Amino acid sequence: xxxxxxxxxxxxxxxxRQFALDIWGVLRRPSSVFSLGLLVLAGxxxxxxxxxxxxxxxxxxxxxxxxxxxxxxxxxxxAELKSTIHFSNRSGVRATCPDCHVPHEWTHKIARxxxxxxxxxxxxxxxxxxxxxxxxxRLELALHEWARMKANDSLECRNCxxxxxxxxxxxxxxxxxxHQRLLFTGGKTCIDCxxxxxxxxxxxxxxxxxx
Amino acid sequence: xxxxxILALAAALAIPASGxxxxxxxxxxxxxxxEETQAPRMQPMRNTAEREVRNYPEQPPLIPHAIEGYQVDLxxxxxxxxxxxxxxxxSQAPMLSITHFMDREGQFLASVSPRRxxxxxxxxxxxxxxPPVESDFVDIDTLLSRANPGxxxx
Numbered sequence: 511x512x513x514x515x516x517x518x519x520x521x522x523x524x525x526x527r528q529f530a531l532d533i534w535g536v537l538r539r540p541s542s543v544f545s546l547g548l549l550v551l552a553g554x555x556x557x558x559x560x561x562x563x564x565x566x567x568x569x570x571x572x573x574x575x576x577x578x579x580x581x582x583x584x585x586x587x588x589a590e591l592k593s594t595i596h597f598s599n600r601s602g603v604r605a606t607c608p609d610c611h612v613p614h615e616w617t618h619k620i621a622r623x624x625x626x627x628x629x630x631x632x633x634x635x636x637x638x639x640x641x642x643x644x645x646x647x648r649l650e651l652a653l654h655e656w657a658r659m660k661a662n663d664s665l666e667c668r669n670c671x672x673x674x675x676x677x678x679x680x681x682x683x684x685x686x687x688x689h690q691r692l693l694f695t696g697g698k699t700c701i702d703c704x705x706x707x708x709x710x711x712x713x714x715x716x717x718x719x720x721x
Numbered sequence: 722x723x724x725x726x727i728l729a730l731a732a733a734l735a736i737p738a739s740g741x742x743x744x745x746x747x748x749x750x751x752x753x754x755x756e757e758t759q760a761p762r763m764q765p766m767r768n769t770a771e772r773e774v775r776n777y778p779e780q781p782p783l784i785p786h787a788i789e790g791y792q793v794d795l796x797x798x799x800x801x802x803x804x805x806x807x808x809x810x811x812s813q814a815p816m817l818s819i820t821h822f823m824d825r826e827g828q829f830l831a832s833v834s835p836r837r838x839x840x841x842x843x844x845x846x847x848x849x850x851x852p853p854v855e856s857d858f859v860d861i862d863t864l865l866s867r868a869n870p871g872x873x874x875x
Binding site: 593594595684687688710711714721 | 768769770771786787789790792795796797798799801802805807808811812813832833
């Protein structure tokens with residue numbers, strides 16, 4: 511019995527464990543070949559390469575081209591954006607998906623990207639892969655975005671539309687009056703009134719201020 | 722013989738037709754009907770907060786401001802997010818009239834009647850254009866204040 515055990519090769523799990531222990535052993539022992547200076551330099555270079563690659567990939571995934579590479583975005587929300595002022599207007603300045611949907615500042619951007627990893631799940635399992643599924647889920651998706659913008663005081667709007675640079679004398683009288691009364695006093699934030707400006711609205715029954 | 726007759730008929734028809742083409746058919750149209758004209762330039766919408774005077778009491782009030790991109794459909798009504806009764810306090814916009822709550826039997830409903838939901842069926846914004854045809858319309862008050870409202874008999 512014992513003789514048989516000795517001849518049998520160790521199980522796969524045991525080999526994996528042994529391999530991990532070997533690696534750990536190498537990592538916790540001081541180096542006997544490389545100088546400390548070389549190790550620090552190598553670590554620095556590897557760090558720069560990693561950081562650069564990380565941010566390059568992050569930026570590549572933070573473009574309209576990437577967003578609209580999925581038909582869920584291209585056929586629904588992106589198609590709707592095209593007829594609005596944020597895509598087509600007199601001066602030709604336009605907003606792309608991440609301008610409004612991803613915070614521009616790094617920390618918040620990473621937080622949002624981590625949240626958005628759920629969208630990968632949605633893509634894999636086809637949560638909104640037909641028009642009907644998208645329309646059924648539209649209110650929920652919109653409520654998330656409205657809640658996010660309400661919570662950060664419409665930060666993504668204000669990245670371009672600064673209240674300090676807003677010359678209300680150039681606005682129509684009713685816009686000037688409303689901005690002065692509700693926006694500049696801090697009583698309201700952009701998204702409170704400007705819902706559905708870049709995409710079509712979901713069923714608005716029950717949304718405050720709508721009927 | 723038959724061919725000759727057809728030719729004669731064609732010639733008889735063609736002469737007045739070509740004369741017609743040469744005529745100035747319509748003062749509004751700068752070119753003959755068989756020529757394509759240039760479409761007039763598109764003009765911006767009037768965008769103020771001032772109400773326009775109605776030309777007659779039953780006229781649906783004009784929309785004095787731009788309404789580009791306003792969604793009015795099964796999902797929602799952008800106009801009502803300012804003009805609904807409960808919204809007028811914050812928006813300071815005029816409330817839509819009580820007649821919009823009436824159904825076709827004249828009964829008042831709790832909110833806007835479905836047949837009055839689509840605002841732009843009656844209410845329209847205005848563009849800044851010079852009308853191609855002048856109007857000599859006068860409203861009833863102007864007419865009644867004339868010395869001889871019925872006009873002079875000839």
